[in-house]
Amino acid sequence: MPLLSQEPHVNHGRLEDLYDIQQKIGDGHFADVNLCVCKRSNKKYAAKFIMKQRINTGLHGSSVSDIDREAFILANLQHENIVNLHEVFYREDSVVLILDLVTGGELFARVADCERLSEEEASNFVQQILLGVQHMHGLGIVHLDLKPENIMIEDLASRKIKIIDFGLARVLNPNESFQDMAGTPEFCGKRIHIFNATGKG
Structure with a gap:
């Protein structure tokens, strides 16, 4: 398994001096x-923009170590x-x-708008998803929230998937298991409550 060694490029300049920040196009928990x-x-x-966790003020957010991990993983995923x-x-x-600007919307919305896909289109989308996942797993990376x-x-x-x-x-090393609650509850199976150790997923 290849060793992950690519560190993300950290820009020490002032964001607003280098980028014109425009309208919000998406949001999440933090x-x-x-x-x-x-x-x-x-x-x-x-x-x-990922909000930092502030334990001393009680403000919710992501820990800097979690954000660092996300940036490190993305820096090593060139696909x-x-x-x-x-x-x-x-x-x-x-x-x-x-990040790359992705403007075509969710694959789910595209499928819903079309009502049905041809076999060729469906197989093309599935193949791209599998190629992305194969690349991740080849580097020992598991997404844990693929939905x-x-x-x-x-x-x-x-028609390109991102x-x-x-x-x-x-990042999981060979023969290492992952034991934690992860993912979006709506997309978790009932057996997640058993809380067993899992391998890649």
Whole structure:
């Protein structure tokens, strides 16, 4: 298994000096995603603002170690079916990940809009998802929250899949088990309550 050694690029500059932060395009429990434009290249990206956990103030958020893990995993995942991390900004109250801009919406919404897919289209989407997962597992990385909302289409004219949101992802060494509650409750099977150790998933 390849050794993960690629550290994310940390930009020590001021985010607002380098990017024009525009409208919010997504949100989660402890993160908001905004459209942003690089002032130097005029290229569009997605800026994921992850709120830091503040134990002393009681404010909810993600621990810096969890955010660091997500950034490290993304930095080591270079694959056409996985969202790409470009750089990271550390701020007083948040960490900001600059990611590929994915504008085509969720795969689930695309399927719902079409009502039905041809066998060719369906097999194409499934193949891309499996290629992304195969790449992760080949590096010892498990996503742990793979669900319709985290499988996106690159843009409206594209059929390219992008797997996003590695906030729960972990790196597992060979023969190592993972024993924890992870994932989105709505997508967890009943047996999750047994709380057994699991392998890759």
